[in-house]
Amino acid sequence: MFRQDAALDLAFQALADPSRRAMVERLAQGPATVSQLAKPLAMSLPGVMQHLAVLEASGLVVSEKVGRVRTCRIELKAMSAAERWIAERRAQWERRLDRLGQFLEDTKED
Amino acid sequence: MFRQDAALDLAFQALADPSRRAMVERLAQGPATVSQLAKPLAMSLPGVMQHLAVLEASGLVVSEKVGRVRTCRIELKAMSAAERWIAERRAQWERRLDRLGQFLEDTKED
Numbered sequence: 001m002f003r004q005d006a007a008l009d010l011a012f013q014a015l016a017d018p019s020r021r022a023m024v025e026r027l028a029q030g031p032a033t034v035s036q037l038a039k040p041l042a043m044s045l046p047g048v049m050q051h052l053a054v055l056e057a058s059g060l061v062v063s064e065k066v067g068r069v070r071t072c073r074i075e076l077k078a079m080s081a082a083e084r085w086i087a088e089r090r091a092q093w094e095r096r097l098d099r100l101g102q103f104l105e106d107t108k109e110d
Numbered sequence: 111m112f113r114q115d116a117a118l119d120l121a122f123q124a125l126a127d128p129s130r131r132a133m134v135e136r137l138a139q140g141p142a143t144v145s146q147l148a149k150p151l152a153m154s155l156p157g158v159m160q161h162l163a164v165l166e167a168s169g170l171v172v173s174e175k176v177g178r179v180r181t182c183r184i185e186l187k188a189m190s191a192a193e194r195w196i197a198e199r200r201a202q203w204e205r206r207l208d209r210l211g212q213f214l215e216d217t218k219e220d
Contacts (some may be wrong), residue, residue: 008131013122076200
């Protein structure tokens with residue numbers, strides 16, 4: 001429970017930055033090297049590495065270095081966990097609205 | 111585009127804290143007063159008000175004061191936007207994995 005809480009803290013924190021979301025958007029299309037991630041961002045390589053470190057700490061992205069090239073890709077597990085957390089609360093609230101709507105319908109005076 | 115980016119920054123930032131997520135979890139069950147939100151959190155009322163301000167600034171929660179009582183509820187629009195952003199990237203990456211699996215299957219030597 002505590003571990004999951006900490007994981008969600010890091011995932012949502014990582015997604016709370018437009019540059020990091022741009023990196024995730026790029027990686028959703030497929031794995032990319034650090035230079036490929038940096039290109040559309042108009043950002044220095046150290047800047048990109050810093051954002052990448054946040055994304056990796058959150059578990060949303062993993063990277064692997066082969067020779068001198070580091071290749072990054074999305075890690076589904078953390079993405080799904082963050083998505084599911086929101087989806088479950090949203091669905092719970094929607095079900096409540098549905099029941100309320102049904103109640104108002106059922107008790108309507110004609 | 112920029113406005114949506116800023117909205118997502120605030121939404122994910124708001125969700126990156128366990129106390130604020132606990133408040134959203136409580137509100138997913140239905141509207142609640144500030145005291146009702148504070149009760150299970152073992153937190154001072156000013157502390158809860160501060161977290162509530164972050165949640166309201168993000169658009170995830172709205173509140174209304176009637177007399178001396180402020181009642182809070184979830185706002186679906188911001189919840190759905192944050193959920194959709196993750197879901198779309200996750201789905202894009204999953205489709206890519208599926209195509210890759212299909213390619214490997216199709217090119218397998220028997």
